[in-house]
Amino acid sequence: MSDTATSSTEAAATTGAPASSATDAPKPRATQNRSTTPASSAFAEYIGSGWADRDETVPEPRDAVASAAAHRQAISDRHPGQRLIVPAGRLKQRSNDTDYPFRAHSAFTQLTGWGSDAEPGSVLVLEPTGNGHEATLFFRERAGRDSDEFYANPEIGEFWIGPRPSLTQVAGDLALPTRHISELRQVLDTLDESTLVVREADPELTAEIDSLRLVQLDDHDADASAEDADAELARDLSELRLTKNDWEVAELRAAVAATASGFDDIVRELPRVAEHDRGERIIEGVFNARARLDGNAVGYDTIAASGPHACILHWTRNNGPVRPGDLVLIDAGVEVDSLFTADITRTLPVSGTFTPTQRLVYEAVREAADAAYAIVRPGIRFREVHATAMEVIARRVAEWGMLPVSAEEALQADQQQHRRYMVHGTSHHLGLDVHDCAQARRDFYIDGEVRAGMTFTIEPGLYFQPDDLTVPEEFRGIGVRIEDDILVTETGAENLSIAIPRTADDVEAWIARLR
The missing domain is CATH 3.40.350.10 (Creatinase/prolidase N-terminal domain)
Known part of the structure; x- marks a missing residue:
């Protein structure tokens, strides 16, 4: 300089x-x-x-x-x-x-x-x-x-x-x-x-x-x-900003499309990523290059969290290895020149295929995401999206023997033991800010009525810390999040990021195809 x-x-x-x-x-x-x-x-x-x-x-x-x-x-x-x-x-x-x-x-x-x-x-x-x-x-x-x-x-x-x-x-x-x-x-x-x-x-x-x-x-x-x-x-x-007009929705679509290209770039580079001691940095760099080519920048610091790092919700140091056999959780979004940003998470098996336990956790998270998406329509309360995802999370971790109470008991407001494995919320509004509309009143946000034109994320996850003795050993160190960007329509909802593979089978096929 x-x-x-x-x-x-x-x-x-x-x-x-x-x-x-x-x-x-x-x-x-x-x-x-x-x-x-x-x-x-x-x-x-x-x-x-x-x-x-x-x-x-x-x-x-x-x-x-x-x-x-x-x-x-x-x-x-x-x-x-x-x-x-x-x-x-x-x-x-x-x-x-x-x-x-x-x-x-x-x-x-x-x-x-x-x-x-x-x-x-x-x-x-x-x-x-x-x-x-x-x-x-x-x-x-x-x-x-x-x-x-x-x-x-x-x-x-x-x-x-x-x-x-x-x-x-x-x-x-x-x-x-x-x-x-x-x-x-x-x-x-x-x-x-x-x-x-x-x-x-x-x-x-x-x-x-x-x-x-x-x-x-x-x-x-x-x-x-x-x-x-x-x-x-x-x-x-x-x-x-809680509801978006047609031009703003188009900008979000462009941000999602650029982000999808960035995820494709990452998948293509997984073999090189796995060879480097700081493979998480390669993931970050590959995605950031796409963000600069197709947009203005990243909308927020990219999370490239491999292995147990995936259990750290906002892991942005991105200085660890990406080992075959592990999962890598990538939370990333391109901000386009209008400053609208996408916010998408995919969790990938580094070797190209999920282990049975990884697949079990992954599909449970997808089930929660799909259940939450299924209820989105004008007229519901925003908080219902999170509540619906939590019903699935509570039921699955109870089935796996991780809760001291039943799923029904855990879901009571004065219990919530299942939240040990997912302490964050399921959804936030999205637009010019990755966590948009943050100064809106509670009655308009978490307690507000969902309206056509709203755009928000659905992003449940499960995070089993490597030192958590409440979970079976084979689950420890596994972190999974699936996040999509959702547009509320007049009659329901549209998943703007549906083109980025989501099911375990589709993710494995995606990796095989691009490798």
């Missing part, structure tokens, strides 16, 4: 904004003692001249525009007369002057349609008008070649990160009015009790808004009340 060739002092000189403002240009984390950027006027004059005209083509509006506009209208209807501030967030430091890849906050993408190409530090403002809200997108457009930003600022300069779009181009692309981020100051300077912000998206901007509230409202109680109102905004945005 090239050395960062500018100092904080030099970069600050390019912005001209007050140092205390959260809308300021980012300050590069380089240090003056290693800056080698030429400072002569001759260099500045030479590097600022002799460039071809930039491409100023304004794109046609992207496909996400109608979906984003519908979400803006819905949140406007819920918050009449209130100014709504929805930041994209900003770069997060990984180490010294390097950052994690930027990913906009889901609420920002929901309301703008700006996905993997969103600019860090952008802010959407919905300003109340007489009959709703007027949306404006604030972001830092590209610097002119007459500024030293484009060559001397490694965080936002064109020489360092590539060209950034103009205000006009983004306005056409997203069908939104745009303004330079520096003009956000005018919005903040007129902050009043009607202003709400998505707090978690940009903590620095949120802190500035909180400070302005204290000064401008001069009332600590009012400030606390404003934070409660902020939470309501986040809640409402989550609840609006």
Whole structure:
């Protein structure tokens, strides 16, 4: 990686904004003692001249525009007369002057349609008008070649990160009015009790808004009340995502299709995987390559858990071997450029065939998944999906002699012994976040009514820890999870990931075919 060739002092000189403002240009984390950027006027004059005209083509509006506009209208209807501030967030430091890849906050993408190409530090403002809200997108457009930003600022300069779009181009692309981020100051300077912000998206901007509230409202109680109102905004945005429109469902289908290709890639590589001391890493790398080829990235850290690691629910170290005779549990999802993600789990026999005990456990988990899927339709309660899967899990582990009570007793609310072998829930909503709609109220989520257009996972499992003395020895160290992505239809449900083999027989045939 090239050395960062500018100092904080030099970069600050390019912005001209007050140092205390959260809308300021980012300050590069380089240090003056290693800056080698030429400072002569001759260099500045030479590097600022002799460039071809930039491409100023304004794109046609992207496909996400109608979906984003519908979400803006819905949140406007819920918050009449209130100014709504929805930041994209900003770069997060990984180490010294390097950052994690930027990913906009889901609420920002929901309301703008700006996905993997969103600019860090952008802010959407919905300003109340007489009959709703007027949306404006604030972001830092590209610097002119007459500024030293484009060559001397490694965080936002064109020489360092590539060209950034103009205000006009983004306005056409997203069908939104745009303004330079520096003009956000005018919005903040007129902050009043009607202003709400998505707090978690940009903590620095949120802190500035909180400070302005204290000064401008001069009332600590009012400030606390404003934070409660902020939470309501986040809640409402989550609840609006509980059902998906046709465009959003199409994006989820694309994410599932890319994920299916990633699983095929893994199966093809199983012989190589089994030869390496860190075979789990090979699985992770193979899937991540597919995610980058067919999408933006992985939607979450891939779980590649072989042998007893499969009993660790969120095993993401992925540093162990993948041995023939073991099972490998792979929980992975591709996030496409719109930022919608799949979330799918398959458990594979590394050698290509299940042992009798592995098959017994695997088919019990599939039975639970199929039972849960069979009841999905509009009108049921979301919690019924989990309860149905648990009836199968309890019955099977009782049959295998693992419970101190009967299955019927274990299923009582004050018992639940079967949950020792599956402590997680069976389903969660899915969309822009892998665990989407997390700020929705309980009455709308776990206790809510299932509606057409909802998308969620069904993912029962059984996990017999290698040191669990309550299970027969032949079961110990076996972990199985089967996870599919489900769309609720007007009359029932569709398994979006059904094309990825699920039955034990189909999994064995899949491995044999691709090897």
